[in-house]
Amino acid sequence: MRLTSLRFLVQHLGFIVLMYGGRFGVNLGPALPCFACPYVVGCGGHCYLMGLQGYIGFGLSWTALSGFDGWRVLIWFLIFAGSVVLLGKAWCGWLCPFGLVHDWLSALRRRLGWREALIAASTMVRLGWIKYGLLAYLILVPPLVTVGWLHPDFKLPFCNICPAKPLLPLLAGQPQYLSLDCTNAVTLGFTALSLLIAGGMLVGMFLKDRFFCLFCPLLALIRLLKPLTALRLVKTPQLCHGCGTCRRVCPMDIEEVYQEQEQTDVQAGTCLNCGRCLESCPVDGALHFNWFGRRLFSSSRRLALRLVGKKL
Amino acid sequence: MLIFFFVCLLFLTANSGASGETLNPAAGAFMQWSSASIERLADSRVKLILALESSSPGVLLGNPVVFYRLTRLEHFNETTAPEGAGIHSLSWERSTAGLKIVIFSGEYGRASIFARVEIGGRLHYAQTAFNLYGGSGAGAFPEPNRLPQAPDWPEFLVSSDGPLYWPQTGQEFTLKIERSGGTSAKNLAVWDNGRQVAEVKPGAAGFRYRPEHDPILDRAGDLASKPLVFVVHSGDGDSVAFTLFVHRSRRAGWNLSAGLWVFAAGALVSGMLAWLTRRKFGICA
Numbered sequence: 149m150r151l152t153s154l155r156f157l158v159q160h161l162g163f164i165v166l167m168y169g170g171r172f173g174v175n176l177g178p179a180l181p182c183f184a185c186p187y188v189v190g191c192g193g194h195c196y197l198m199g200l201q202g203y204i205g206f207g208l209s210w211t212a213l214s215g216f217d218g219w220r221v222l223i224w225f226l227i228f229a230g231s232v233v234l235l236g237k238a239w240c241g242w243l244c245p246f247g248l249v250h251d252w253l254s255a256l257r258r259r260l261g262w263r264e265a266l267i268a269a270s271t272m273v274r275l276g277w278i279k280y281g282l283l284a285y286l287i288l289v290p291p292l293v294t295v296g297w298l299h300p301d302f303k304l305p306f307c308n309i310c311p312a313k314p315l316l317p318l319l320a321g322q323p324q325y326l327s328l329d330c331t332n333a334v335t336l337g338f339t340a341l342s343l344l345i346a347g348g349m350l351v352g353m354f355l356k357d358r359f360f361c362l363f364c365p366l367l368a369l370i371r372l373l374k375p376l377t378a379l380r381l382v383k384t385p386q387l388c389h390g391c392g393t394c395r396r397v398c399p400m401d402i403e404e405v406y407q408e409q410e411q412t413d414v415q416a417g418t419c420l421n422c423g424r425c426l427e428s429c430p431v432d433g434a435l436h437f438n439w440f441g442r443r444l445f446s447s448s449r450r451l452a453l454r455l456v457g458k459k460l
Numbered sequence: 461m462l463i464f465f466f467v468c469l470l471f472l473t474a475n476s477g478a479s480g481e482t483l484n485p486a487a488g489a490f491m492q493w494s495s496a497s498i499e500r501l502a503d504s505r506v507k508l509i510l511a512l513e514s515s516s517p518g519v520l521l522g523n524p525v526v527f528y529r530l531t532r533l534e535h536f537n538e539t540t541a542p543e544g545a546g547i548h549s550l551s552w553e554r555s556t557a558g559l560k561i562v563i564f565s566g567e568y569g570r571a572s573i574f575a576r577v578e579i580g581g582r583l584h585y586a587q588t589a590f591n592l593y594g595g596s597g598a599g600a601f602p603e604p605n606r607l608p609q610a611p612d613w614p615e616f617l618v619s620s621d622g623p624l625y626w627p628q629t630g631q632e633f634t635l636k637i638e639r640s641g642g643t644s645a646k647n648l649a650v651w652d653n654g655r656q657v658a659e660v661k662p663g664a665a666g667f668r669y670r671p672e673h674d675p676i677l678d679r680a681g682d683l684a685s686k687p688l689v690f691v692v693h694s695g696d697g698d699s700v701a702f703t704l705f706v707h708r709s710r711r712a713g714w715n716l717s718a719g720l721w722v723f724a725a726g727a728l729v730s731g732m733l734a735w736l737t738r739r740k741f742g743i744c745a
Contacts, residue, residue: 215502216595265734300681314723324714326723331713332679343719347726355734 150455151423151445155242159251162243165192167320178204179228181239181370183246185316187307187325195312196228197286197366201304206290232370236377240367241420246312246360249319253354254399265355272401275362276418282306282365301334308338311349311360357399361420371417378440380415381426383408387434393452394425394435405435428452489516490699491577491586492651492689494558504595505566512575512586513558515651515689524577526550526561529610533568533591547607565592570625574613582697585614588704591625614639616690616702617666629673630709635690636666637700651689677708684708 165174166184169192176193178186186194201207204224208217231239240247257264267275286306292298307313314325326343329335352359361367383405395406404416405425414435415421426435429447436446495511514521527549550573552559563571572589615638618624622631635648648667650658660667671688685705693699 212500215500216504217500220595265738300683303681314719323716324711327714327716327719328722329713330715330718331708335713339719340722343722344726344729347723347728348730349726351727351730351734 150451151427152455155423158242159248163245163248166243166245167191167316169193177224177227179224179231181228181232181235181366182244183312183316183364183366185245185310185312187313187322188317188320189322190320195366196224196369197310198304198307199224200369201286201290201306206287207294207303209294229373229376232373233376233378236374236379236415237367237370237419237421238379239370240361240364241422246316247358247420249315250353250358250360253350254357257354262355264357267356267401269401269403272362278363279365279368282363283368286365299334301332301338306365309342309345311342311346314343314346315350358420361400361418367418374415374417377415379421379444380413380438381405381419381421382412382436382438383414384412384434384436385409387431389431389434391430393428393430397424397428399424428455488649488691488693488699489514489519489579489584490689490691490693490701491515491521491575491584492687492701493573493586493588493703493705494687496588496590496685496687496705498590498592500595501564503566505564506592506594508563508565508571508590508592510561510563510573510588511555511558512552512561512577514577514579514584515654519579521559521577522579524552524559524575525611526552526559526573526575527607527611528563528571528573530563530565530569530571530592533570547610549605549607551605563592564594566594568593572615574611574615576611576613582699584698585700587616587700587702589618590705612639614700616700618702618704627704627706628709629671629677629706630712631706632668632670633704634666634668635702637692646692646694649691649693651691653686671706673709673712677706678713680708682707682710 166176166180166182167188168190169176171190174192176184178194178199179196180193181196183195184191184193186198199205203217204221208221212218213221235243254264289298289302289305293300293303302308317323317325326346327339328343329339349360385408388409390406392406395401395403398405399422400416400418400420402416402419402425405414405419408414421437423437423445426437426445426447429435430449430452431447432449433446437444491512492515493510494513497509499507499509501507512521512524512526527547529547550561550563552561554560559575561573561575563573565571568591570589570591572587575586577584577586617636617638619634620627620631622628627633646662648660648662648669649656650660650669650671652671657672658669660669667690669690674686677684677686685707688704688706689701690704691699691701
């Protein structure tokens with residue numbers, strides 16, 4: 149089975165479980181390292197960012213953190229960290245429901261014959277810093293709400309502007325998050341900003357593969373645990389012909405896999421572990437996925453040629 | 461940059477919460493629960509603090525009798541009554557806000573609190589209810605002061621067309637009185653901030669009332685609430701009151717069509733930006 153086909157299957161199964169699993173009794177908890185939006189009624193689990201801003205993170209008072217809730221925060225963080233260590237960026241490339249929506253839009257673009265928008269490498273680097281800004285924003289604002297320096301409607305500051313909040317519930321028949329909330333000035337400002345971002349992001353997602361992943365604060369959080377992750381992309385530099393296929397097919401425009409000539413670990417910080425580079429690499433064993441040091445998938449000339457033949 | 465600008469704007473427009481208002485003296489005294497706070501303790505139990513006071517300021521409450529019924533919840537609003545319910549008497553202490561009453565719960569439960577106060581030979585009953593989400597079962601359903609059965613007092617049964625665990629303005633509430641002792645045929649007075657705001661006639665299903673949206677609550681956060689007091693007086697001056705702490709409506713301010721326009725504007729601006737900043741590549745000869 150081709151890696152792309154397997155990923156396609158896993159992504160769709162994951163989408164069903166994470167988006168609709170709650171309707172069948174699935175509850176994977178509030179610490180998932182992917183955009184399984186809690187605003188989707190009947191979802192099978194929650195994105196960790198919501199909990200991190202709220203009831204299992206920075207939204208708690210010192211009093212609460214020093215008691216039982218402090219243990220809950222620690223336990224859910226360990227569950228989050230454990231999930232990241234086990235599957236690493238595969239959460240992004242293989243399981244994230246919002247990531248799958250990106251891939252659907254990219255597939256639609258290709259079907260329509262539109263070329264992917266290219267962004268200069270230097271711009272990509274600059275844009276990449278936004279996710280750290282967003283991570284800082286969602287960590288710093290909730291304590292200010294807790295101590296009463298900010299209006300209570302600032303709680304869940306990232307959810308308030310997250311493009312997944314209006315878009316993912318649509319796929320569960322909930323258009324209401326596309327509403328402007330005119331309850332007060334803060335809710336109005338946040339929903340207006342959220343809808344502008346969601347509209348803009350939808351176009352960006354259509355024009356550029358995995359556009360939102362450039363800005364995803366969850367990716368930034370997962371990146372902090374990168375040294376511990378078990379799933380890694382490994383290169384055998386001696387075998388690499390330098391054809392550049394890996395760079396061309398990468399949805400995140402990662403250069404490191406192509407450029408690296410000495411190190412074997414080419415797991416880049418923004419890599420989604422989608423495996424497109426690995427599948428397209430025309431050299432036997434030049435790239436492979438390792439999981440706890442065991443080889444899972446390797447690049448193969450036969451597979452790559454078959455893929456090229458199919459595209460031609 | 462745009463995000464930064466909007467977030468700065470939001471910080472500047474942030475408003476403070478709802479302010480409390482003082483009660484005005486009113487004829488036809490009744491008892492009401494005036495304030496409530498819920499906090500989680502270090503052992504995962506939740507602690508509910510309530511204050512009971514008279515609608516007429518300055519009235520010294522005699523020796524009140526207070527009890528509560530804690531009913532386990534399996535889901536947010538499904539109870540396992542009656543075998544899951546516990547009836548407990550409660551102690552109280554005097555405070556500046558009236559009588560202070562403290563309740564603990566270590567499990568998911570719905571606490572219905574009942575009080576009876578005798579003033580000038582007349583009996584005044586006050587009732588309220590809260591969902592309490594204690595965790596881990598620590599100190600679950602405290603056994604001390606457990607009563608064999610609930611006192612035979614009048615009791616409001618409340619239902620709603622929305623979530624009863626999170627009562628909101630704009631939601632319709634239906635109230636029925638059990639063991640009413642002749643008060644059920646009377647009209648229900650609705651009090652808000654020391655002011656009678658409505659009088660509801662009894663219907664076949666009971667009293668139906670839909671609280672109006674409150675701009676003060678709307679400007680406060682979604683955790684802010686205000687007490688609405690539903691009161692029925694008997695002919696001889698006794699009263700039965702239910703205090704419902706309502707929050708602002710979560711969805712009354714939502715405007716879908718305006719939101720769709722903003723969403724479309726975002727998409728349009730983004731599309732135009734992409735179009736204007738694109739590069740055209742010629743074919744090299």
